[in-house]
Amino acid sequence: MESADRQFKMKWWGWGAENVRAALSQSPATLDFLRSRLGVEGLEAPSKLRLESVRIPDSRLDGPLREKLAGIIGAENCRDDHRERVLHSVGKGYKDLVRLRQLELDKATDVVVYPRNEVEVVAILACCREMRLAVIPFGGGTSVVGGLEAEPGEQRLVVTIDLAFLNRVLGIDEISRTATVEAGIFGPELETRLSERGFTLGHFPQSFEFSTLGGWIATRSSGQNSLRYGGIDKLVESLRIVTPQGTVETLRVPRRADGPDLTQMLIGSEGAYGVIVSATVRVRPKPAAQDYWMYAFKDFRTALEAGRTLVQTGVPPALLRITDEEETVASFALGHRPARGGRALKRRFGQWLLTRKGFRPPQLSTLLVGFEGSADHNDRQRRVVRRHLSRFECVSLGRSLGRRWLATRFELPYLRDELLDNHLLIDTLETATTWSGLHPLYVAVRTAIEKAAQDQGEPIIVFTHVSHLYPDGASLYFSLLGRQKRSDPIGQWWAIKRAAGDAIRAHGAVISHHHGVGMDHRAQTGWSPIERQMLVQLKQTLDPTGIMNPGKLL
């Protein structure tokens, strides 16, 4: 089997399908932004990287083990060729892409196995347990927190289980509005299959095109429309996980009070407790219409207040998303497409209008409001939203920017590769806290990042959005953009990341709102020693010999 059989074929060295590249260099606004803010004088040609050139340690797979694994899954599904091993040895974080571009990984998975069904997953785990191997479950491979690579110093042979074959929809219960689906299914395939029956899961993380249901559950993911549909923890009614101690399937019930919630003990287990093989998820009728509107605010703080008001009304829209001034500037610059003719005129008129009202575009904070449902429902909700927003100093920028956001919602990570080609540090990190703590946290994290970057010798631009709002609080999603410290890009990145995490912890906020812990956040979780012990004991119960994704989460 070629890895090309996997439906969504990613660039091994970056984001997105191999034939899609972002067009950073074509935009004068982008060039101007990079020049004026970061001193980037000219763009370099896209780098040409050959996978064959990536140096990785030799595989330690020997004949007897190969035979054993091949006996379970068939020789063609037991892969230790260079390409498969490189593809499965890291995720898609900044650190990962930098290392790939350096054409050197100091550790790599020894063998990639593709089980065809749950029975084979069980057999593989039994084999790995018996042989004392390390096991890394692998969905779409988009972890940005070091969730997929072998732990430094791992002495055991490392087996990566790619769940690409476990991609069937096992059943849709239209009455109960649930779907039972295998964990290896990718986002678009799942939505297509649900859509055929008129449903949607409504889970659209930015990695949507390249990530899987199992990955979403394992990392406690949250989609861009979490306001309407809920994070993956709300969407999962029940799940099935193969652990070294046996298989667990939690009850398929809408709610239960027979003790602590067992399903919630497994969502977010990051492969450290077992391999999630299927889940029953709550689905909804596909909305008849989508209606997205953009509003401009003079400053982030006011936009936050407006967002809080809307989410606390009790009938929130399908999406709320707030950018701070820096992010508005950056996204206008980085996402800019030159307008011509009527559109250019319209854009100029809009800017003139904003300026007349005392706004200073593009130094704006924006609020994106999305409605999903029948046209009637959307209109009704929009009227409610408009009424609430009338209490704030803001201007509607209309539908076109909303439509554009919807159309390009998964594109941003593509840009990262172009920025990396130009030796820029580009990364994101997220946290969440209560509303009363949100702005102080925002200031503290930005300050910490800026100071750490300064200490590393390169200034950094921090831009921020809020994309998950709750009645009691919200997430903060920070993007970082600066020049790489060429002598030690990963050291520079770690220093900044650590400073951000320290500020988050100091404010009693959480180190991850939806990316998970992986290896990168292990040292900065907010668990007390007893809480850590709870998680450790659960792992020991399900994985007593510690073969499952060692070093992740815990």
Added chain:
Amino acid sequence: MESADRQFKMKWWGWGAENVRAALSQSPATLDFLRSRLGVEGLEAPSKLRLESVRIPDSRLDGPLREKLAGIIGAENCRDDHRERVLHSVGKGYKDLVRLRQLELDKATDVVVYPRNEVEVVAILACCREMRLAVIPFGGGTSVVGGLEAEPGEQRLVVTIDLAFLNRVLGIDEISRTATVEAGIFGPELETRLSERGFTLGHFPQSFEFSTLGGWIATRSSGQNSLRYGGIDKLVESLRIVTPQGTVETLRVPRRADGPDLTQMLIGSEGAYGVIVSATVRVRPKPAAQDYWMYAFKDFRTALEAGRTLVQTGVPPALLRITDEEETVASFALGHRPARGGRALKRRFGQWLLTRKGFRPPQLSTLLVGFEGSADHNDRQRRVVRRHLSRFECVSLGRSLGRRWLATRFELPYLRDELLDNHLLIDTLETATTWSGLHPLYVAVRTAIEKAAQDQGEPIIVFTHVSHLYPDGASLYFSLLGRQKRSDPIGQWWAIKRAAGDAIRAHGAVISHHHGVGMDHRAQTGWSPIERQMLVQLKQTLDPTGIMNPGKLL
């Protein structure tokens, strides 16, 4: 301190405040129902029970331990008098009340302690751990699943910790709409305090008047308005629990993805992991108006379909509640207040109208729909509901029955004492499953109960309502009414309960939707051996010497 200091003083032998009795005997409709359905020929005078007459084993509290406990909490808060011990030795389940009426408990708590703050809770647990005592946390004392009594064969001295003094509101964050509250606060007090600031928790279980925040969290409770506000698991943002291994306070964040959900591992822990001492809960503005409407359906099945339609619209009302035909008949009979003059005329006209439309009152299934919010919001929602209901054969019974339900929502358990006085078996049990499995489960559980009752020699009436609806399923709440088997009332009850639980398990449903496990459901949880092991390991992590509420949950 008198136990009278506790704000809500329950009858020791039944439900409700001591000076409130239900007026069963005054209603001819009730008498007629009991006579025709159960052969009850005449009502007996309310029984007169003296607490002093209840025989319990002597307390094993000795001088040195008394001194030790008194040293922590003060002598006046360390109680081993007969009254305190009887009040704290059982809950409020049928089995409990039968045993109290038999004036004999074969086991009892040895001492009741009233800590005044968290520090004292910590010290008590340390003392109990050192002395190897059994500890039972006690909130309002309304467990109906045997969550408060010592395990049969318990050899250790039993200490009950009553949290009545931990009843302060520690803080309200109006911006984030959360309140941090001590666990021993009772429902009405909590709502009063929140109400002063314009908020409500919206958590109204039937035990509301006599149960506490900590009890709700420990048993994973759900209120009658769960549709709008969510069960207690949704309402708790963070909690603080004192365990024998130390105190845990989970992060106060709206959402987190740093591994499995630690808060959800503690909600539903039933005192077996530790003593919940406080929690931060999500509150909402108190609704400006409440508007409750009753609709009649010819049969339960159609009403279920209507309920499912409403809850799956995505904008459900604040409450939906469906009674089956038996429950409608029973509640008209048991809750009947004779109408006079205009009201009697109106009632007769309504019945005539229903009959003309082919309905057979009181053989109806009813749907109660509650709206809570601004008058505008309620009107808008009611129009949406009416549009959906127009597709079903149903008749609006108007607001007055809805208003009456609201006014008497906590009254039903009061009636139980009168029925017990007449040697009737009266109990409830609940479960939950998906919509597609709901009606089959309903039939199976009813059949199992009826058969088990028949085998015990006394027929039984089973009436059912659905009071918690979710897009993917709903709860079923069964009430049982029959004649007591005088020779062995508890054996009769156990046989019926076991049969119901077996049917629930056979259908893949859950043994408890919101009452918890306690001791009564231990043998019928739907956990696999591995899931049980997960819960056992968590207990061992937090309570390695097994002092916390032994025999409950696990």
